[in-house]
Amino acid sequence: MPGFDKSQALYQRARKVIPGGIPGHQTPGLMRRGESPCFIEKAEGCRFWDVDGNTYIDYMCAYGPMILGYNHPKVEEAVQKQRLKGNCFNLPSPLLVELAEYLVALVPSADWTVFGKNGSDVTNYACQVARAHTGKKKIIMAEGAYHGIGAWCNPNTTGITEEDRVNVLTFPYNDPQALQNVVKANKDDVAGLILSPFRHDAFHDQEMPTESFLQGLRALCNPEGPVLIIDDVRAGFRLDLRGSAAYFNLHPQLNCFSKALGNGYPISACLGNKALMPSARKVYFTGSFFMSGVPMAAALATLREMAETKAVEHMFRMGEELKQGLIEQADSLKLEIHYTGPVTLPFMTFANDPAFDKAKTFCARAAQEGVFFHPSHNWFLSAAHGEEEIKQTLRATQQAFEEVKEQFA
Amino acid sequence: MPGFDKSQALYQRARKVIPGGIPGHQTPGLMRRGESPCFIEKAEGCRFWDVDGNTYIDYMCAYGPMILGYNHPKVEEAVQKQRLKGNCFNLPSPLLVELAEYLVALVPSADWTVFGKNGSDVTNYACQVARAHTGKKKIIMAEGAYHGIGAWCNPNTTGITEEDRVNVLTFPYNDPQALQNVVKANKDDVAGLILSPFRHDAFHDQEMPTESFLQGLRALCNPEGPVLIIDDVRAGFRLDLRGSAAYFNLHPQLNCFSKALGNGYPISACLGNKALMPSARKVYFTGSFFMSGVPMAAALATLREMAETKAVEHMFRMGEELKQGLIEQADSLKLEIHYTGPVTLPFMTFANDPAFDKAKTFCARAAQEGVFFHPSHNWFLSAAHGEEEIKQTLRATQQAFEEVKEQFA
Numbered sequence: 001m002p003g004f005d006k007s008q009a010l011y012q013r014a015r016k017v018i019p020g021g022i023p024g025h026q027t028p029g030l031m032r033r034g035e036s037p038c039f040i041e042k043a044e045g046c047r048f049w050d051v052d053g054n055t056y057i058d059y060m061c062a063y064g065p066m067i068l069g070y071n072h073p074k075v076e077e078a079v080q081k082q083r084l085k086g087n088c089f090n091l092p093s094p095l096l097v098e099l100a101e102y103l104v105a106l107v108p109s110a111d112w113t114v115f116g117k118n119g120s121d122v123t124n125y126a127c128q129v130a131r132a133h134t135g136k137k138k139i140i141m142a143e144g145a146y147h148g149i150g151a152w153c154n155p156n157t158t159g160i161t162e163e164d165r166v167n168v169l170t171f172p173y174n175d176p177q178a179l180q181n182v183v184k185a186n187k188d189d190v191a192g193l194i195l196s197p198f199r200h201d202a203f204h205d206q207e208m209p210t211e212s213f214l215q216g217l218r219a220l221c222n223p224e225g226p227v228l229i230i231d232d233v234r235a236g237f238r239l240d241l242r243g244s245a246a247y248f249n250l251h252p253q254l255n256c257f258s259k260a261l262g263n264g265y266p267i268s269a270c271l272g273n274k275a276l277m278p279s280a281r282k283v284y285f286t287g288s289f290f291m292s293g294v295p296m297a298a299a300l301a302t303l304r305e306m307a308e309t310k311a312v313e314h315m316f317r318m319g320e321e322l323k324q325g326l327i328e329q330a331d332s333l334k335l336e337i338h339y340t341g342p343v344t345l346p347f348m349t350f351a352n353d354p355a356f357d358k359a360k361t362f363c364a365r366a367a368q369e370g371v372f373f374h375p376s377h378n379w380f381l382s383a384a385h386g387e388e389e390i391k392q393t394l395r396a397t398q399q400a401f402e403e404v405k406e407q408f409a
Numbered sequence: 410m411p412g413f414d415k416s417q418a419l420y421q422r423a424r425k426v427i428p429g430g431i432p433g434h435q436t437p438g439l440m441r442r443g444e445s446p447c448f449i450e451k452a453e454g455c456r457f458w459d460v461d462g463n464t465y466i467d468y469m470c471a472y473g474p475m476i477l478g479y480n481h482p483k484v485e486e487a488v489q490k491q492r493l494k495g496n497c498f499n500l501p502s503p504l505l506v507e508l509a510e511y512l513v514a515l516v517p518s519a520d521w522t523v524f525g526k527n528g529s530d531v532t533n534y535a536c537q538v539a540r541a542h543t544g545k546k547k548i549i550m551a552e553g554a555y556h557g558i559g560a561w562c563n564p565n566t567t568g569i570t571e572e573d574r575v576n577v578l579t580f581p582y583n584d585p586q587a588l589q590n591v592v593k594a595n596k597d598d599v600a601g602l603i604l605s606p607f608r609h610d611a612f613h614d615q616e617m618p619t620e621s622f623l624q625g626l627r628a629l630c631n632p633e634g635p636v637l638i639i640d641d642v643r644a645g646f647r648l649d650l651r652g653s654a655a656y657f658n659l660h661p662q663l664n665c666f667s668k669a670l671g672n673g674y675p676i677s678a679c680l681g682n683k684a685l686m687p688s689a690r691k692v693y694f695t696g697s698f699f700m701s702g703v704p705m706a707a708a709l710a711t712l713r714e715m716a717e718t719k720a721v722e723h724m725f726r727m728g729e730e731l732k733q734g735l736i737e738q739a740d741s742l743k744l745e746i747h748y749t750g751p752v753t754l755p756f757m758t759f760a761n762d763p764a765f766d767k768a769k770t771f772c773a774r775a776a777q778e779g780v781f782f783h784p785s786h787n788w789f790l791s792a793a794h795g796e797e798e799i800k801q802t803l804r805a806t807q808q809a810f811e812e813v814k815e816q817f818a
Contacts, residue, residue, distance in 0.1 A: 010503055010506050013506045013510070014505065014506045014509065016521075017506070017509040017510050017513045017520070017521050017522060018505070018506075018509050018521055018522060018523060019521055019523060019686050019687075019689040019690035020690045022500070022501060022505070022700070023523055023690075023693075023694055023695065024693070024694055024695025024696070024699060024700075025695045026499065026500050026501065026695075026700055028500070037500060038500060038501075039500055039501055039502060039503050039505075039506075040495070040498040040499065040500045040501070040502055041494060041502070041503075042493075042494035042495050043494070043495040043498055044495075048495070048498060048499070050500075051503060058499065060499045061499075062497045062498050062499055062697075063499060063697060064697065065497045065697055065698070066497070070495050070498075071493075071495060076492075083485075084451075084480075085450060085451035085452070086449070086451050086452040086453075086457070086479050086480060086673075087673055087674070088471045088474050088475070088673035088674075088675075089449040089452055089457060089471050089479075090435065090449065090457065090467065090469045090470075090471055090472065090781065091431065091435050091437070091446060091447060091448055091449045091459075092431060092435065092447075092448055092449070093448060093449055093450070094419055094448050094450075094460060096423065096427070096431070096448070097419050097422050097423045097426070097427075097448075100423065100426040100427050101422070101426050104426045111426070112425075112426050112427055112428055113426060113427060114427060114428060114432055116527075117526040117527055117675055117696075117698065118525075118526055118527065118530065118696040118697065118698070119696070119697055120696060121527070124558075124560070127568070128560075128567065128568025128569060129568060130568075131568040131569075131570070132567045132568040137570050137572075148696075149533075149693060149694060149695060149696065150560075151533070151537075151559075151560070151561075152560075154693055155693065156691075156692070156693035158537065158541045158688075158691040158692050158693065159536070159537025159538060159539075159540040159541040159688075159691075159692045160537060160540075161540065161546050161576055163546075163572045163573075163575050163576060164572075164573070166572050167570055167572060233697075258697055259697050264495075264496055264497035264698075264701075265496070265497075266497075266526055266675050266697075266698035266701065277428050278428075279567075279568070280428040281428035281429045281432075282565075282567040282568075283565070283567050283568045284433070284558060284563055284564065284565035284567065285432055285433055285558060286432065286433025286434045286435075286558060287433070287526075287527040287528070287529060287557075287558065288471075288472060288473065288474055288527065288528055288642075288667055288668050288675075289474070289526065289527065289673075289675035290433060291431070291433075291435055292673075292675065372499065
């Protein structure tokens with residue numbers, strides 16, 4: 001393997017002109033220095049090449065956006081067609097209407113949509129719509145959940161005032177009684193409840209919603225209750241093409257999507273039901289690039305290709321093979337692992353690994369063997385992961401597990 | 410002219426599935442219904458074609474992003490090169506470092522940069538950095554100024570709580586005494602002062618900063634004072650390629666850019682000086698598409714082409730010709746107009762036109778004659794506007810002024 005010298009050299013240059021070198025969720029600081037790449041040269045299908053020429057089967061999928069495979073021919077063809085016409089205009093392209101109609105027909109509880117760029121754009125917007133609709137202030141979220149970088153929910157409070165958070169209430173995920181207590185205690189002032197479709201906080205094993213929690217949500221969110229907002233930014237289109245709410249038989253008033261919607265092209269969407277449309281119209285929501293045609297072309301092509309090829313079912317099959325393979329390997333080496341969440345967005349941790357040292361060893365060795373995982377953030381399957389890639393992956397993970405076994409004997 | 414039937418039909422469809430049909434700053438509601446297009450088919454150079462086949466010389470430039478011309482060959486070549494490698498990865502492409510180094514070398518007061526997608530991303534971030542750096546809370550802005558859709562500054566407060574705004578103070582633009590009074594009255598709690606480089610609020614004549622106001626700013630913003638943030642999102646690269654702060658001989662601690670930076674590709678940047686780097690590093694700033702390579706390729710190509718072709722000087726020359734032409738035409742018809750702001754981002758209003766009726770008549774007739782202006786938002790020149798286009802524009806505006814003269818005699 002050529003190592004990571006070019007990555008490290010670029011990272012040193014980056015640190016001089018960018019605070020932290022690579023800020024945000026892509027920081028290589030979550031891995032051990034020099035054991036994984038920092039910069040990527042190119043990507044194709046479910047593989048990418050780092051700047052040192054190492055190649056990997058990718059289980060992070062750009063942290064979600066890549067769902068059909070990098071550089072997917074159908075998506076790129078649609079992109080190229082719109083790109084020749086142009087991208088960012090004074091006014092939208094007709095694709096705005098086509099995509100809005102497609103999404104509203106696709107997502108069961110939705111009658112309308114707006115578009116932004118970031119996931120944060122639409123989670124912020126959804127809270128505003130909930131407040132405008134109810135005339136109330138408080139937003140409830142699960143403790144430790146990630147809903148973007150809005151001042152009200154940024155997991156890091158540096159530069160954020162207490163006033164920015166004063167209207168946010170929290171409860172422990174999957175605890176319907178605690179949720180009900182928060183609602184009761186703030187009875188006259190709860191505007192909305194924002195939740196990811198399952199618990200996928202970084203640094204934690206994932207948790208699927210319990211049936212009693214789901215029942216509590218269904219009972220709570222009626223036309224008179226708080227507005228239920230499902231933040232499907234991360235998980236959207238990997239559980240059910242109609243959105244993860246449909247997978248869990250939830251009927252939220254608002255659904256937030258982004259990441260995989262455009263297979264990597266920057267777009268986000270908030271979808272809502274009819275009752276909220278008048279309030280939604282009053283909230284001012286705009287951005288220089290919100291109406292750009294190219295990401296809308298990408299989104300339409302992505303959703304259509306996903307539907308035609310039954311991509312979600314394929315991802316479940318591949319995800320199940322990966323899961324079974326990893327569990328068998330760990331079992332046979334008597335390594336205790338937790339493999340949690342849907343198999344299309346799984347996460348694996350090691351027992352007794354509070355600082356993720358075993359996970360980092362596993363990921364570093366897997367990277368050496370040409371497979372890219374993350375030690376402390378959930379993984380992503382894509383439609384481009386096939387039988388062959390899963391087999392190749394499992395050959396790499398066998399080495400990675402053995403390395404963990406050896407180092408942490 | 411084929412009229413606007415297809416635009417209107419699409420708009421009616423849009424209204425069923427999108428609150429307001431076309432939300433935000435691109436709403437056709439600012440024009441009179443049926444007198445201007447709602448959807449755009451394609452664009453090239455300084456021209457666009459609406460869905461009904463009408464063509465226009467464009468003085469809105471996508472509300473700023475287009476600066477070299479739509480579909481500019483140099484920009485598109487750089488985009489295509491990166492696009493074949495890929496756009497959105499798990500980690501940045503090397504272009505992150507190249508663009509950061511280029512910008513830091515270009516903008517006089519900057520030692521570092523971060524990247525986002527929207528202008529709002531970086532104005533929000535800048536306020537957080539100012540608070541992190543000073544340990545103080547209050548942000549001062551000019552009354553009525555636009556700094557994005559952050560809850561602290563969205564011009565429309567629907568869905569926004571009073572707590573979101575409690576740390577924002579305002580003063581009347583160009584009033585150094587009033588500004589000083591606000592600072593004094595909140596002496597121990599002012600984190601930052603955010604200002605556009607000149608006053609370019611929609612629905613208002615533009616105002617350049619007076620020399621005494623600029624002097625006040627220079628005195629106020631010292632290492633011990635509030636952090637000066639120049640929001641150059643709208644005006645950036647149209648006054649001076651080094652940023653508008655350089656044009657006004659200001660040395661802000663933070664500069665925000667977006668719009669024209671990538672000639673229409675979605676990217677924003679906050680640049681800061683060395684003293685703020687440790688605080689900047691602590692603010693968590695991230696988004697699914699922040700590190701995408703294609704907009705960074707576009708930004709590098711745009712800035713290089715602007716520098717090589719002396720695009721800013723060209724825009725000033727063309728802007729001056731447009732201004733002189735319009736003023737002469739109005740004068741000769743004895744129409745009183747206000748032509749304000751830099752000639753590269755001018756705005757024209759009519760005297761005694763509180764509801765912008767004359768302006769709407771002017772814009773509607775200009776559109777009929779193949780020139781696209783806005784009645785209540787500043788205009789934009791681009792490097793693709795040449796002598797020929799200015800001449801063609803002035804033939805159209807002669808008709809438009811005559812129509813105003815006739816209708817409002």
